[in-house]
Amino acid sequence: MKNLYKILTAVYCIFLINADLHAQGCVAVRQMGGINAMSASSSYNLGKGDFQVGANYRYFHSFRHFVGDVEQPQRQTLGNAVNIYSHALDINVSYGLTSRIQLNASVPFVHNERSQTLTLDKDAANKALTRYSVRAKGLGDIRLGINYWVFSPEKSHKGNLMIGAGIKLATGAYGAKDDYLQTDGSMKNLVVDQAIQPGDGGVGFSLEFQAFRQLHHRIYGFANAYYMLSPQESNGIARSAPAKGLEGYEIFASPDQYFARAGAMIVIGKSKNLAFSLAGRFEGIPAYDVVGGSVAYRRPGYVVAAEPGITYRVGQHTFSLFVPYNFYKNRIQSAADKASQDLTNSTITDPSKFVFKNGDAAFADYSISLGYSFRISKAVKVPTWNVN
Template sequence: MKRLLPIILGMIVLFFVQTQIHAQGCVAIRQFSGIGNAVGQGNILEKGEWNISSNYRYFKSFRHFSGTEEHPNRVADNTEVINWSHGVDLNVSYAISERAYAVVSLPFAYNERSSLYEHGRNSRHKTYSKGLADMRIGAGYWLLPSEKAKKGNTAIGFGIKIPTGDYNAQSTFYNVGPNGTSEVRPVDQSIQLGDGGLGLIVDAQGIWNLRSNFFLYYDGFYMFNPRNTNGTMTNRSRASESIMSVPDQFAFRAGLFKPIPRLHGLGISLGGRAEGIPIRDLIGESDGFRRPGYIVSVEPRISYMLGNFTTTLTVPVALIRNRTRSLTDIIESTPENRRHGDAAFADYLINMNLAWRIPKKVKEVFNSID
């Protein structure tokens, strides 16, 4: 067991290396999460060691909900909006000390959106967006030193989300101009590459050793987006929704992880997660258009570690999809007309990651070559 302990700990730690959270539909949760979720190895890496990782995500959203009520007629009538989303994150993390860590995450995205209503409601067409999304930088700190963290530890992190992504990405819309001509317009908020806001991120993560070689993991974050609106036009009919809002974002995960020593590096886990966009921001105004809501999913994962490399596959499956009423829905409702917008959600998300922990021995080889 003593020989296996470093391997087990390494698997558990790298299990957190790419805990990325991504929207599963028109509720525009960006393709990044908290700061600590990208560098769970902070209490294992020695001072000066690095971790490099890449993460790929994919989903297709098409099921429409208002509240938790699904509208199956949208699919049956071929009027549903379909989003296909591909995201790749490149992450570099560094152990400043045994307990402190820093991370930089550079995300890229490619999105397609197919709809009728955005193209004159007569024929279905697609719009596109691709390129750099909003990057993030930050740092975190494990609360317990290694000698006191035999059963587990918790880290807190702080960071910023930098508006490097295009929040006015445009594409061709058909049948919307004079005499049914096409026009170049901003794409829907759900496939914009960024939101235009400088975000402030607070997060926490932890892992604790339970009986029978099970481990409890948990992590979550909240991103404050103080900017009110970003100036990007929505082309929606309601004046209150003519400009895109810059919303806050939140997420939380928890579950059980178990390494399988007999299978030499394999680990499995099962947990749940919730992520969403609130109706109102905690800091600043909340004007403009947003699709608030949340998704609750069951999250199975399998990971495999070989030396300093770890690969993981996670497939969260949606259990609850709730498109909550927006602030404009609430304000503009009347007793005779209760407004409640809808949003399209995915059934599941595919999330694949490859991480490389660079120990000091590898760094010494590089230095000797230089």
């Protein structure tokens, strides 16, 4: 008789830590990997004095432009679509303060590129486009967190609930600059777009929960979600000169962000150390913050994704691959869009001629997340019950 519970719960936890948000191109969601920096070994919780270390690499390429949930394929046809390439590496460390309380830290490093087009003066007659790139890289916003298992892991073998809180520090650059091509062919050092800045300049506070339950023998259901509050309205970095009547909306926002995920996993094979999962994901940034003002510039929006994944465990090592596919994308109206709309409509006397304004954003079709973790335990903890 094998101790299947030991394997199931250990493998399951890698699905919890990969609840990281993926920046969705121009909708500048900051990656939040490592909030629960646990994965796998002999149990789903860290024992008192146990450590876990690991890394998570993520990549995406955004290029599909949307206004609301309507794609703008003409951007591809005309060749002027904005392309964003994002690489991120999180270094995660978790420590078991007790068997129910874990302390977590995640240090992200990013390398972002934004490819865009410009018509040079010499090409104005034939409207030829020149494509060039700007980049930003370095340390991102460090996250610290604490999690608590509501039910004792020693007794709750078939399911449990975790609640947690975290803080996102403003350690990443939010005013990074690079050389921009000008119409006369010269270069000018300017602040890069909000979407590729390593940080957002604000301190954020997150609340989260995670839960799992054995559904049938080797099948488990799971869910996790969080919301990050960012009380700071903006970070003081201007994207452009202020427009008359819209002062403040040219400054980069430090926005809230949210994430939810639910699905099921199954462990297969004789050795029971290989697992497959399928989950649904919902993530994005809102147009208005819960706390603090929203007079600032942001590209709010969200995606709904299907996320297949695979996890393999050997000893104290765990490897994972997740590839969320974004099948629904929506660039919602921002506070700046609404303010501009109201300003325009204030000069129109005929309601039938009122305009609706909604900016666009580029989204990725999918992202790739590769993870690794290693458990450093004082002692191997073996549950006292078995599952046939």
